[in-house]
Amino acid sequence: MIFKKRFLPIAMMAFHSLTVAAQKTVENYSWTNLPKAQQPAFKRDTVRITAYGAQPDGHTLNTDAIHKAIDAVNKQGGGVVMVPPGLWMTGPIVMKSNINLHLSENATLLFTPDKTQYALTEGFYEGKSAARNQSPISGINLENVAITGKGIVDGNGDVWRAVHKSQLTEGQWKEKVASGGVLKDDGKTWYPSEQFKKASTENKSMLLTPGKTPKDFADMKDFLRPNLVVFNNCKKVLLEGVTFQNSAAWCIHPLMCQDLTIRNVRVENPEYAHNGDGMDIESCKNFLIEGCTLDVGDDAICIKSGKDEEGRKRGMPTENGLIRNNIVYNGHGGFVVGSEMSGGARNIFVQNCTFMGTDKGLRFKSVRGRGGVVEKIYAKDIYMKDIAQEAVFFDLFYFVKFATDGARDMREEVNEGTPVFRDMHFENIVCNGASKAVFIRGLAEMPIKNIIMENMVITADTGMELTDGDNIQFKNVHLITPEKSQAVK
Template sequence: MRKSHQLLNALLLGLAPLAVSAQMYSWTNLPKITQPTFRKDTISILAYGAKPDGVTLNTKAINAAIATCNQNGGGVVLVPAGIWITGPVELKSNVNLHLKKAATLLFTTDKSQYALVEGTYEGKKAARNQSPISGINLENVAITGQGIIDGNGDIWRAVHKSQLTEGAWKEKVASGGVLKDDGKTWYPSEQFKRASTENKSMLLANGKKPEDFADMKDFLRPNLLVLTSCKKVLLEGVTFQNSPAWCLHPLMCQDLTIRNVTTKNPEYAHNGDGMDIESCKNFLIEGCTLDVGDDAICIKSGKDEEGRKRGMPTENGVIRNNTVYNGHGGFVVGSEMSGGARNIFVYNCTFMGTDKGLRFKSVRGRGGVVEHIYAKDIFMKDIAQEAIFFDMYYFVKFATDGERDMKPVVNEGTPVFRNMQFENIVCNGAKKGVFVRGLPEMPIQNIRMANLTLKTDKGVELIDAQGIEIRKAQFITHDTKPVILVDNSSKLTFDAIQYNPQASLLFSINGERSQGIQVTNTDVTKAQNKAEFGKGALEKNLMLSSAK
């Protein structure tokens, strides 16, 4: 047997030694996150000459207060009420940066204050401008309070004319910057325009150093907050907004708590993610409110070969009691998930107006195993696209039937999504209820869904999926032909399914690989047609056991 076939069979049976979890968790045994502790000693940035006048550049004063607090054994650095203009702030161990209510840290528009540094871009080493707030190899570190941290992101971001009202577009053009040759995109500068239109790379490859990118500095937008390889981190109560790129980016951190935080980015903010939890272990995200321009709560672990070599999954996480308004996805895994993700529990969350609800995405070449993801008590309203979404063709053309039948080989770049459970999911308004699209060589595997009430245009689409169970589900669909579409998927269970009376077609079964489809405790006689078969699918593979 060829090695690729052996690996494929092992993965399908769950035997492959990829992303094996050291400890299994359950709803009664959730991951535990260690909280940081701090001395009560308090230093005010006023003592170092900081001025809250919205004019004075306070970078030196704020960083001096943080450094002194750290040198004295730690404690609290206090930011009183006011508007504090500042350049990059560097956090230190054992320091809690506390923003009083009505305090705003507003990051300067002077881009010369932000040094070119080695960072990451979507999971790969890249040249970036220094983040407004950063920390590396810290322990016991926090940002707390009721203040606002504003990244002044509009000076960094490009924007398309179609994303703004006519009045806002005219105001943007009048503010300066340059337009794309077609007049449909605004850039902050000619340097930004040139880097964008020439598709220049920011990756640190072939021995390049950050200073080698000086001619495209303006294009290298920073993330608002980046904490790298830190332990016992707390972000609590503060509003993080208007980031040049991602808002919050904990990278390779351990024991991370994000509690009662608000993240805000404009809807038009390119890469305007709320929280990107990358290669972190033991984390809690609770009570947060997100209204952003890209994915809201996103799980990542590096990209392609570089992410696989890092080999650090994002694992052991609890995400609860959060509300997401605008965003490309409410809870998201991928697409940079090459190090894997596992043991993540999501519950009591509300998504209102996001593009997608529960969103899982990857593509050939990523590799990595995503497994043991659990979600329950998820409530969605006015979802623009899919409520529950899996897609292994992220940002690529979907293969034709002929290409899919070729079954490319399974190798280290083949992503695996498997072994997940979703229950008590409610969606009032979406284009599709459930969409699952795996790869022919690696189906999406063993996803169990129960107690679903989905009011959507379309019901269910399963493509290259295996071992999907949907039990006790009500599909209130506008389009009833079909309610459930199956394409080259196997070992499927549909139990106690409710759907619109007089639906024109309940099942559309397609493809030679569509086998072992069992329907139980479901009245199939309410549909005008219970099933149609195409593209080589056989009627015998739809089993109506205990169904009317």
């Protein structure tokens, strides 16, 4: 049996083993044999960036001094590059293998607002090859690399991004307009430059289609906002203790990495930061994210694996991950899978996390054309408060209403572009305050299937809305809604 649509506007009602099409079961799993990530190790040899002339005055451009320190340590077989206390202005930093870039307490790497320092390069935008400005911190094909300490990495993101008047207070808006830049013709959006405005209003593409190189995008360079930290195809990566903030686009973006650890970091972006994701773990294998605090402008901890045909050809799922003991404040979602998940995601465990004031709690999203299989996702001991929208959310019609997806295939047939979400188990979920407890909307041709939710207490304005699902099981679920709640139409 497959349910097509079901509304459950439940007030003060406890469920015990309410099951839809329960002929199947989710595959057994264990919280005792969890995924592990190998840790990098470094020689104790330490070089301070001041040894190569770096100045902590917040004005001197220290790019060359930092790179000289990295090169010297790398040539000696690796070790620690120390950033002492101070305000260190710099251009983009390119990491090397066997380097631990260590930021002392009260050390801030502040990336220059001079955009000429950032070269146009081949990168990725939302899962597809695209022209981008060079990331403030990047590394490709590295092994044994880390950014550690108690310092701050600041991307100076406000000089890169547009902002709508409605997203700021009156005082902030006046300050933004006075800072320079240009306004949209209706006066309601601020752009960093005329070049940015033109690219945005004309909806120019940044994608690297056949025959195009990054140099072909020079006339829209200012529009190509960089992700703050990007490690591409690296092994044994560690980010620990550092605050990463104010990114122009995504903040932390490990791509096609293996053995990744993100521990005790803080990620901060303003609420108005467009694409201001906290962590986007894309096509990575064996990873640990623990003890982190995020307060961002978009999705917080997000699992991705490429977009549409390009992602399917890459064929690299994000897999074998443990996400535990994290706190998320502002963000579009606390733990998120998608929407660029065309390579798939599997064997991911989320435990003992708190979401405070996010738009959604557990968020899963995709759309026809993506393809990919998302399966074996397990979450337990998740605590939420003041969730603006849904506490648990599945939607396979994500972004369909927007013009950019207006031509997307809407046929109800199974093909390589059909996304599959299945085999998940959520338990011990508590939410005090949400607009809706649970929202599930699958596809007619591919229902969301084999989802177990048990031992849950959710206080919400409305209960559940379920469309196109198969074997969605609720066990010992207590939903608390207003006594006169109505079904969501």
